[in-house]
Amino acid sequence: MSILCNSETKLIVQGMTGRSGTFYTDQAMTYGTNVVGGVRPGKGGKKHIGRPIFNTVRDAMTETGANATMVMVPAHNAAAAMIEAIEAGMPLIVCVTERIPVLDMIRVKDALKNSQSELVGPNSQGVLTPGACKIGVMSTADAMPGTIGIASRSASLTSEVVANLTALGLGQSTTVGIGGDPVHGIGFVRCLELFMNDPDTKGVVLIGEIGGNEEEQAAAFIKENRLAKPVTALVVGRHAPPQRRMGHAGTLSVFGSGNAASKNAVLKSAGVHVVENVDDVAQAMVGSLAAA
């Protein structure tokens, strides 16, 4: 049916009482997400937009049976919020917060090592299973339930690809924003694993960017595992001037991180259908599905 979240998901929001926390919690509820509460230390026992507030993630899980959390805590406390959720044993943690210090993220990744939690983000638009569950800040205007899984480093391009797929009658099983930060939770490889094991996902779109090595790892994984489902990929930044940093911290290339051409080459050699323009992604997926 989907990966990571579905209609059974019970969501809490860490940082629900803030401005954007309130805005996006309200939007998620309107979309149909089952929001069972929020966490805000010191405000436990109160209610906010009709949902109970708890002091800690552990309290919220005990009281509501929550199995997912959306972290919208300001950057300076976001790492602590994620670590709290990991230590409480939260199965799915989606962190939307951007501008978290990279050394804080190293501590979060260390806490994740021996845990059962899946972390999505930070600096992620979140996870969307169309028609069932929205955990994040993405546009849902054009999303439609269906069979295409999307793993992406870019929120804006995900919306773009979702709109184009829907226009061609291809709905989406789940879209995952792996986040724009250099150190982050699940990446393309984990998303591919999950999509390959999801019987209702028929094809996968990867949306990559210059910098980092998500695309290279994905290519190696695809080659090694001879995936049974078609994968289409887009890597943007082919014409970004070298040595200049643009937008995401992930595009800061210091050592050994590839440019768009080298990423496209390794993806192609792994059998991925690589397209150069956003407008061509949906059509390429249609073609790959027909050939599969």
Added chain:
Amino acid sequence: MNLYEYEAKEILAQYGVPVPEGRIATSPGEAEDAAKALPGHKFAVKAQILAGGRGLAGGVELAPAPSMVAQIAKRLLGQRLVTAQTGADGEEVVRVYVETAVESERDFFLAVLVDQALAQIVVLGSASGGVDFEDRVAKEPGIVKTLPVNLDGTFADAACTEFLTKLGITGDKADQARSIIAALIKVFLRIDATLIEINPLTLTREGTFSAVDAKVSIDNNALFRHPEFAGLASSQGGDEIELQAQKDEINLVRLDGNIGVVVNGAGLALATQDGISDAGGKAANFMDIRTTATSLQVARGIGILLKDPDVKSILVNIHGGGMTPCDTIAEALALALAWSDRKVPVVTRLAGHNADYARQMLVDRNVPHERCDTMGEAIAAAIACAA
């Protein structure tokens, strides 16, 4: 935030990293006085700019006497130094750093940074440091060795010995190098650095190490817990217009084309730039409007493009979502055009949240623009208008 070399060395010296003795100067006279006050008879005069690639661009020169130091400083100061990393405009040299020149026996490369895939701090080292190190690594990646660092900044003694042996550093030199590495990691953690790079780490004729050049980048996202850096000259550096945009929640990078682009999201911005280049056009800028930006802030961002005489057309490519519905951008566009005396043709492609509403708004407000429905069409139209 990238630090100037002299700022980086001051911090490193505080943590016990050996650096050559040096002084900062803003005039040829000051530079000469600095040289006279320094030990030794040979000096390095180094342009202080934030971009790299300085050595190959003539930004560093050796002087055998203080009077020569003044001459070199005169040439460098006030110049716009163009390096492989600055762009065509270059970067103005406001200060030079005068240092006692070091006699090199061997040049190493040493760096501390975060390995993104491993989510771990690592020390990188190479026995072949120097100005063209990057080129050598590109040809032969194996010349870089790695030492993994624990979360608390410690590292295994045996691993360090092995790492240094691979660089050809043994015996008492290894003890020196080990304490330099420990000091670099300590600084890295303490100041929330994203990169500390020593190239070259020079082994002098006297048998001691010296950090002859140093690049330090600090995590912008961690500046909130480092008020001590607010006063640094490098925090005032950078492109004024880009900094202004930053205050308005817009990531802006100026480029040398003639099509001004207004885009939300880094990915869509990169894709837009790819599309423009593929179609034979040239973008005047990279713009990523953050989702927290208000219409007033976006209007100021568009105003920057309208003011730029090189901008011949403006391409508005928006996919509404998050807290940025299309109408926020439409409102901003209407405002910016109303404020500006200079008008250029505007092409819009609006999709996603509130796209219809925003399109109607532009019509109702009589905002002159050419409406396109796909990115490809919009890019072609913007290029045609700019020609």
